Amino acid sequence: MSKARYLPLLLLLLPPFYLDLFWLQAGLFVMAAAIGAIGLNLLTGSTGQLSMGHSFFLAVGAYGYVYFAGDETDDLTGLGLPPLLAVVCAVALAGLAGLAFSPIAGRLSGVYLGIASLALIFLGQHVLFNVHDVTGGYNGRAVPPMEAFGFAFDGTGDVVVLGIAFGALEKLWFLGLLLLGLAALFALGVLKGRPGRAMNLIRDQQTAAGVLGIPVARTRAAVFTLSSMYAGLGGVLLALTFQRAVPDYFGMLLALDYLAMIVIGGLGSVSGAVIGATFVTLLPQLLTRYSDALPLVAPTGTGGVSPSDAARYLYGAAVVGIVLFLPAGLRGLRIPSLTPRKESTP
């Protein structure tokens, strides 16, 4: 019976058959954000290390994929690898970037790391704008579609499943679900096992962790690397959904969004990261889309509170409300049938 409560997850297979492209795309953005947020939550929520540089690693993943899978053209370089291999390489590249930063990540703790990692964003933005051959400069670069075992995840091929024509987003939906599922399972494994306990102890009592024989600096560095690999994978999925990688997007605001996700969802857990990613990614889109229907809102272009302003106010109010009234994040909002109370370890 205990496994039966995971069955509703099967419903996630249905949207491509019913929802229109807007919803599918929004869902894919959520999945990409969720993968990145799980990674950040491992670092910030579970290990207590603040990172402001998450969008840098997302960019490394996204542009890594574009570079490895992209073809050589007049003004762009690319290796033209098979896309599946390119994904693996892109995630590895993000991991390497994280590893390169890990001597700093291992030594600094908490807010100091946050400030140090902020530098990554500015560095990243400068590089992204100026390495034209790889990133396409200010205007970005088209993302080659995913392809695995002869099956292309794009609009070609006239795939029809159960009477529904499958385009790029429908196909990507299943890929996204698979990646998110694997990412979540792996993170759960890490958190439940010895590394998870070590991470939590480093967060709560750094000295005690050291006394118990936990290599504090090395664990921090390892978690930072793992978290950047998660960001890399999220970046790849983001790029595939966008179909174009634009440097401007991977800025400071994106990093703040990711921090908002894990705080809103609930620090230190996988489900919190997923819930937070859903909230932060979906709410502004929904508010913008349905803003015309909100009360007390003037139609665009007539003065007064415009729908887009109203959407912003509501989003801000929701964030403030959650932080005020749900200190454990949205995850703390328990639905009894879905979340049985756990025995808390003393």
Added chain:
Amino acid sequence: MKIRNMVAGIAVLAVTATACSGKSTEGGDGTGADGVKTGPGVSADKITLGALTDLTGVYATLGKSITQAQQLYFDELNAAGGVCGRDVEILVRDHGYDVQKAVTAYTEVQPKVAGLPQVIGSPVMAAIAANVATDKLLTIPAAWPSALLKAPYVQIVGSTYEIEMINGIDFLLKEKGIKSGDKIGHVYFEGEYGESALAGSKYAAEKAGLKIVEQRIKPTDTDMTSQVSALKAEGVKAILISAGPRQSASLAGVAAAGGFMVPILSNNPGYSPQLLETAAKPALEANFHLITAAYPNDSKEPGMTSLVSAYEKKHPGEPLDGGVTFGYISALVFGEALKKACDAKDLTREGIYKAHQSQSAFDSKGLMPPLDFSKQGDVGTRVSLIQKPDAKVKGGLTAEAGPFTADAAAAYTFE
């Protein structure tokens, strides 16, 4: 056992329910009762167009002006009976200059519209350009880089930043006493806007034997002190600027404060009438010139006077700026394309684009010089006008030179 039953149940439900999913019946092109072929965005009594605008981000003022001006045009069009007996309405989506939001908004709006008369932001335009081509949507961007000339279904209304700069340098040579061998500075934004403009200024400088001193800046740089002192040290005789209004004001103000009185020429996005309420006003009035393809708001052309009075009546107290003129013209271009498509009884997306391309001498009733939309990959016009700030007139700009086309601009080829 129970689990297996549930799985089987869900699977059966899924398979049977997809049969009644709304997605399986694809809506496509059809023919209306009046014999007009219709596509997405066109119903029996309505034509829906989309606008991806910025009402909350860095270009919020521009976005508001363009949106209001386009709404004004379509209101007038509907009052005059609409197109093919159908009212035209705009679906406005604000992206706040955020590419992700813009891409999402595009995906949402795309199936519901027949075209996009407004897209703000060159990164936004770049992100959706490939989809615009597959979806065959006639799109008018509020940006003028030459890279967009190559994009199918995207129509630049006006000239490009290159052409503006080439004509601007011609103006310097003829009116401001700049001669071969002189140095001129060029302050430009990194990215497509600045690079496009720089390509033009370098081309014109080479033709005229001038030397360009480059100063690249970021959109976040608003203090031009170091750029001005660098250019002063180089001894430049004039400064070109391809940036936003705040950078223009800082550049003019700092230069004048240091007694560095040289002419300053800016691309069309580099000015807004609000600058005349700042401390930079005297410096702007003394040295600043705007290069644009549109007539100023105080022009006596019949199209402009009626636009100004209609806009002021509808939005009293709101500033008149280049966005109003551009918004109205781009809506006009779209409206004329729709009318032509209606005459050909083909309101599909393909039909609208074809009708648009049939216009080789588009008359904007004196808002802009005649525009030629028939040559894909080329600009609508190579004519520029030079204007200078004037606080006493509507729109804060008054004509100084032109319309004219420099020989170098006429000869320029886009790669």
